[in-house]
Amino acid sequence: MLEIRSITKRFGGLTALQDVAFTVGRGELVALVGPNGAGKSTLFNIIAGAFPPTRGQIVFNGRDVTGLSSHDLARLGVARTFQQTTLFGEQTALENVLHGLHRHVPARVVAGLLATPAYGKEQREVARRALGVLELLGIAAYRDTVAADLPLGIQKLLTVAVALATEPVLLLLDEPAAGLSRDEATRMMNLVASEIRQRCTVVLVEHNMRIVAGWCDRALVLHFGQKIYDGAPEGLTRDQGVVDAYLGVAELA
Amino acid sequence: MDVYLHLIGQGLAIGLLTGILYVLIALGLTLIYGILHIVNFAHGEIYMLGAMGVFYCYVVFKLPFAATLVVILLLSLLLGLGVERAFFRPLRGQWLQLVVASVGLSLIIQSLGWIAFGIQEKNVPSFFTGVVAFGGVRLPTQRLIAAAVGVVLVGLLYALVYRTKVGLAMRAIEEDEETARMLGIDADRVAALACAVGFALAALAGAFVAPIYSLNPGMGLEAILMSFLIIIVGGLGSITGTVLAGLLVGVLQSVGGVLLGAEAAYGLVFIVMIVVLVVRPAGLLGKA
Numbered sequence: 001m002l003e004i005r006s007i008t009k010r011f012g013g014l015t016a017l018q019d020v021a022f023t024v025g026r027g028e029l030v031a032l033v034g035p036n037g038a039g040k041s042t043l044f045n046i047i048a049g050a051f052p053p054t055r056g057q058i059v060f061n062g063r064d065v066t067g068l069s070s071h072d073l074a075r076l077g078v079a080r081t082f083q084q085t086t087l088f089g090e091q092t093a094l095e096n097v098l099h100g101l102h103r104h105v106p107a108r109v110v111a112g113l114l115a116t117p118a119y120g121k122e123q124r125e126v127a128r129r130a131l132g133v134l135e136l137l138g139i140a141a142y143r144d145t146v147a148a149d150l151p152l153g154i155q156k157l158l159t160v161a162v163a164l165a166t167e168p169v170l171l172l173l174d175e176p177a178a179g180l181s182r183d184e185a186t187r188m189m190n191l192v193a194s195e196i197r198q199r200c201t202v203v204l205v206e207h208n209m210r211i212v213a214g215w216c217d218r219a220l221v222l223h224f225g226q227k228i229y230d231g232a233p234e235g236l237t238r239d240q241g242v243v244d245a246y247l248g249v250a251e252l253a
Numbered sequence: 254m255d256v257y258l259h260l261i262g263q264g265l266a267i268g269l270l271t272g273i274l275y276v277l278i279a280l281g282l283t284l285i286y287g288i289l290h291i292v293n294f295a296h297g298e299i300y301m302l303g304a305m306g307v308f309y310c311y312v313v314f315k316l317p318f319a320a321t322l323v324v325i326l327l328l329s330l331l332l333g334l335g336v337e338r339a340f341f342r343p344l345r346g347q348w349l350q351l352v353v354a355s356v357g358l359s360l361i362i363q364s365l366g367w368i369a370f371g372i373q374e375k376n377v378p379s380f381f382t383g384v385v386a387f388g389g390v391r392l393p394t395q396r397l398i399a400a401a402v403g404v405v406l407v408g409l410l411y412a413l414v415y416r417t418k419v420g421l422a423m424r425a426i427e428e429d430e431e432t433a434r435m436l437g438i439d440a441d442r443v444a445a446l447a448c449a450v451g452f453a454l455a456a457l458a459g460a461f462v463a464p465i466y467s468l469n470p471g472m473g474l475e476a477i478l479m480s481f482l483i484i485i486v487g488g489l490g491s492i493t494g495t496v497l498a499g500l501l502v503g504v505l506q507s508v509g510g511v512l513l514g515a516e517a518a519y520g521l522v523f524i525v526m527i528v529v530l531v532v533r534p535a536g537l538l539g540k541a
Binding site: 022048069070071072075079080086087088089090091098099100103105106107109112113115145160166168 | 288366409413414416417418419420421422424425428429431432434435436438439440
C-alpha cells in the first residue's frame with residue numbers, strides 16, 4: 001500500500017536520504033530504526049508531505065503522491081504524530097480529537113448558527129465519536145482537561161488519538177514511546193500493536209530495541225541516509241552491518 | 254449633583270451603544286489577525302465603504318433599508334474573499350510585505366473613494382426616528398436598533414467560532430496552523446471565510462453609523478485607530494477581550510465627552526488604555 005521508490009533528498013550539499021526504497025504492506029507494523037541523523041525524520045516528513053523528495057517517487061494505494069501537500073495527504077488517509085507532542089494546548093482533550101475528526105464532519109455553518117435540533121443531534125454524535133477514540137486509548141477520563149495540563153504519557157496517547165480520529169489508512173508515529181516510563185511505553189505499544197493496527201497500517205520511528213523486537217513485524221534500518229537492513233526484528237542483532245552501524249554505537253554511548 | 258448623575262447615565266448608555274459598533278469593527282480585525290496573522294490596515298476603509306454603501310443604495314438609489322443591508326453584506330463578503338485570495342494568501346507569513354500590502358490597499362481604497370465619492374461630506378437621514386426614554390435617560394431609537402443589531406452580530410460570531418465546525422477549525426489554525434493542516438483542515442478556505450466575515454462586520458458597522466456621522470472617504474482612519482487600541486487592550490486574538498475593551502472605550506469616550514468635552518475625551522481614553530497596558534501588558538484577556 002505504500003511504496004517508496006528510490007527516494008533521494010538533499011538539503012543544499014547534505015544528502016539526507018540516498019536511494020532509499022522499500023514497501024509497506026496493508027496491516028503491517030513496521031519500525032524505522034537508525035541513529036540520530038540517519039534520515040528517519042526526513043523520510044517521515046517526505047511521506048507525510050511536509051516537503052517533496054529531490055528525486056524518487058512515493059506511491060500510496062497505487063497512486064503517485066509525490067509532492068502532494070500534507071493537507072492533501074491527510075485527506076488521502078495519511079496521519080502522523082511528532083516526536084514532540086503536538087497538541088492544541090489551550091483546548092480540551094475532546095476538542096483536540098474533534099480537530100482530528102474534521103474531515104469526516106459536514107460543515108453546516110447556517111444550521112450551527114441557528115442551533116437547529118438536527119444540528120445539535122449531529123454534534124452530540126460527533127462528540128460521541130470523539131469520546132469513542134479517547135476510550136479506545138483509555139484516556140476518556142481526561143476528556144475535559146486542557147491538553148497542556150495533562151501528564152506527558154497521556155499527552156502522547158492524546159496525539160495518537162488525534163491522529164487516529166482522522167481515520168487514517170496509514171499512521172506514521174514518530175517515537176511514540178520516547179519519554180515514557182517503561183510501563184507507559186508498554187501500554188502505548190500494546191495499544192499500537194492491537195487496537196490501532198486493526199484499523200490502519202502503522203510505520204513508527206523507534207530507537208528502543210525492546211520495542212522494535214517486542215511489538216513490530218519488520219524493521220527497516222537507515223544509516224547515513226541509506227537503507228542497510230530490511231527484515232524481521234529478530235535478525236537485527238545478527239546483522240553485522242547493523243551491529244557495526246547502530247547497535248555498536250548505541251552500546252558505546 | 255442630580256444633573257451630573259443624569260449626564261453620566263446618559264453618557265454611559267450612549268457609550269455602550271457606540272461601543273458595540275466599535276466592537277464590530279475590532280472583532281473583524283482580531284478575527285483576521287488570529288487566523289491569518291495579518292494586521293489589516295485596510296479595515297477602516299471597509300467600514301467607510303459600508304457607510305458609503307448606505308448613502309448610495311439608500312439615499313441615492315432609494316433601495317429599501319433591508320435591501321441596502323443585504324447588498325452591503327454580500328458585497329463586503331465578496332470583497333473579503335477577493336482580498337484574501339489576491340493579497341493575503343500569496344503573502345502569508347511575510348509580515349512586512351503584508352503590512353505594505355494592507356497599508357497600500359487602505360490608501361488605494363481611500364484615493365479611489367475621494368475620486369468616486371468626491372470631497373463633499375455626505376449625510377444620511379435616520380433610518381428610524383424617535384426617542385426612547387428609560388427613566389431619565391433618553392436614547393434615540395436609531396442608536397438602540399444599531400446596538401441591538403450589533404449585539405446580534407456579536408452573538409452570531411460567538412456561535413460561529415464556538416459552536417460550528419468552521420469555528421473549531423479556526424481555533425485550531427489560530428493555535429497551530431501546521432498541525433491543523435496535517436489533520437486535513439483546509440486552512441486557506443477557513444482563512445478566506447474569516448476574512449470575509451471580518452469585512453462584513455466592519456461594513457455593517459459602517460452601515461449603522463452612516464446616519465450618525467458625516468461621511469467622507471477618510472473616515473476609516475479614526476475607526477482603525479480605535480480598533481487597534483481595542484484589540485490590543487482586549488488582548489490580541491481574544492474575542493471576549495475585544496468585546497470588553499470595545500465597550501470600555503465607547504463608555505470612556507462618551508462619559509468623558511459629557512464631563513470634559515469631546516477633545517479631552519480622546520485623551521482620557523488613551524490615558525486609561527495606557528494604564529491598562531502598563532498593568533496588564535498582554536491586554537485584558539490576552540495571554541502573556
